[in-house]
Amino acid sequence: MSRVGLIVNPAAGRDIRRLTGGASVVDNYAKRRVATCVLEGLTAVSEPPDALVMPDRRGISDHVLEEAPDDLTVETLEMLVESTAADTRRAATRFREDDVDVVVALGGDGTTRDVACEIGDVPVVAVSTGTNNVVPTAVDGTVAGVAAALLATGAVPAADATTRHGMIEARAETAGGTQRLSALAAAEVSTQSFIGTRALLDPSDLRGGVVSRAHPGDIGLAAIAGAVECLEPTEPGGVAVRLTDPDGAARTVRAVLAPGVTATVGIESLERLEWNEPAEFDVPDGVVGADGERELELTETTVELTPVPDGPRLVDVDATLSAGVEDGALEHAGRLQSTED
Template sequence: MATIGLIVNPAAGRDIRRLTGGASVVDNYAKRRVAECVCDGLTVAGEPLEVLVMPDRTGIADHAVAEAPAEIDATTLEMPIEESPADTRRAAATFREAADVVVVLGGDGTTRDAALELGDVPLVAVSTGTNNVVPSAVDGTVAGAAAALVATGTVAADAVATRHGTVEARAETPAGERRLTGLAAAEVSSQSFIGTRALLDPADLRGGVVSQAHPGDIGLPAVAGSLEPLSPADPGGVAIRLADPTDAPRAVRAIVAPGVTATVGVASCERLEPNESATFDVPDGVVGADGERELELTDATVELTPVPDGPRLVDVDATLEAGARAGAFEVAPIDEPRTE
């Protein structure tokens, strides 16, 4: 029996950017409904499946298990709950050995936490967070159907999953080396403290390196994508250095946060080959990942490097198309009873 892991981050999509910008609230009721839809979508496989759900204290996992269709063997994963990103990482580490496919409901941060532990297990990332550069805005039922097709081998994972790059940040400080991994981006900010974590003011951003870039993204990937678009399937990354728009040689209008657009000055923007680093001096600031400040640094030198061996992300549309070509959705005609 194929096994699907389901990770739902209760904290995703509920940070301060709901107050300072136009980001929509994704409450726990909505996440319960999406998780329920994922389980319904799994029935498309037409065979029994096992679903292991990451536990939480908000009732999301319990609801998904209770409402799962009869043909789905749904249980809650047994693990301690800290109500922190450690929950996602712990569940993903278990799924690395126990699951054929993992569905993650969250934003870039949740997807990153899961991806760092999943190894080669295919990942279906569903957008329910704030920064959603990597996760897809896809219906939960559709995501579940795609996960089922890959988990059962009806559609080969190698045919529909692509390896997404990451960005490794390595900081040399007077106190020693510190490291951080970003999925879509690693950013350098002039803010000297983490605070609420969210990168809110574009004037604070000094630049960074992104693993994908498109004007329709959010944050630094949108700024880089306005000048140097980079597909998630393309190798390498884009290094971008920002400046005051009144002094910079170039400027772009970009979506820097949900509900926030700004004119951003660009000192330089260049493609990087895989494993080619860009160096930033940080006299006093913060290095962030995927729109969230993480490392407070003083008198540091930071190397940001695009690395090619990130998560295997499942293309939901390609999976469903491949399933249709394989006849995965065809069933025997239903005989209607005769009427006299």
């Protein structure tokens, strides 16, 4: 029997950037509605896959089970719940080990990164309900569910509708040993010495970093690099960008640092990197962040940021639906009603 795993991050879309920037709040009610729509979308195929839902302490998974379509088998994944990012990683690990066919992840770049670190080769439909949304797409939950059903049931081969997204590995040698961090869209070096999910609203705090994709329509460091040179998610390698004071810079760009926040940023240098080619950044006192979340505090050290090719297999929803139409997977046999004269 085919199965779809559903991950809903209750904390996504609720951090301080909702107050300091212009991003909209994605509350748990909205997430429940999106998750319920995902399950409804699974019923678009004639033999829907089973669904396995990550548990939480906010009542999202309970509501999803209560509102699930009657003709769908839905269960809660049995696992420890800590109400931290570890829940997402733990669920992704379990889905990988239990041979779930497809995972639908609701959240932002941080949630998608946590899934990517543990999910292996399982295809991921990343649905945007978070703060930083460079990688997840703003797709209707019902449509995401239809795509997941087509892939899970084998109506559409995963090779025809997924692409491998790169990641960035951060590595630093410190007095306490080797420190490592994984990023999906961007690994950032900041002079701010704090840890947590706080927005970078002052461009002078950002020294640069490495991105796995770059486009002016992205957010944060990916938008800064993309204002100079675009890098598609399907292209190999990454881009290392080093920033400087715009008042003395030979090149400046205007970019979106966070939802509702634009700034003029000075570019010191920009370099294309091949897979597994590191870029070094000296960190006298600062933080290395991953996809908008500042996590690794460093002092008087050098950090290597390296683009690597072994990221998640992200689902192209439009390509999946088109392939499903060509296969006839959305056509159901009609029911003829006999009548007597």
